Amino acid sequence: MQSARNEDRKKDTREKIQLGGLVVKAGLREMNKAVLLGWLCELDERLRNDPGEWARLEAMGKRGFEDGKQENDATDRTGSTDAGGSDRNEGD
Structure with a gap:
């Protein structure tokens, strides 16, 4: 059960990082x-x-x-x- 929650948190973190990368790629960092x-x-x-x-x-x-x-x-x-x-x- 703990392992499944850790995996969900890792997936969520990865998705947020990818979305942040899109903001940077679009030149919207500032x-x-x-x-x-x-x-x-x-x-x-x-x-x-x-x-x-x-x-x-x-x-x-x-x-x-x-x-x-x-x-x-x-x-x-x-x-x-x-x-x-x-x-x-x-x-x-």
């Missing part, structure tokens, strides 16, 4: 947390009311993952990226 939560709540409502928006955002997210894969592929053994990489939040 966003006000209350604004981010409000935005996610609004997004949930919009997706319920506009099924076409789901497909549009899914396609955008898939492109984001592909861009991330290409960035990872461009990283050399020292961990630095090539000169072609840029961060959309630069200069903020």
Whole structure:
């Protein structure tokens, strides 16, 4: 019984870490947390009311993952990226 609870806690922790990684990947690490939560709540409502928006955002997210894969592929053994990489939040 204790083991099952530990496994559930590990799964929950892993999921939260993955979700946090998505926030970072989207460039939202520095966003006000209350604004981010409000935005996610609004997004949930919009997706319920506009099924076409789901497909549009899914396609955008898939492109984001592909861009991330290409960035990872461009990283050399020292961990630095090539000169072609840029961060959309630069200069903020």
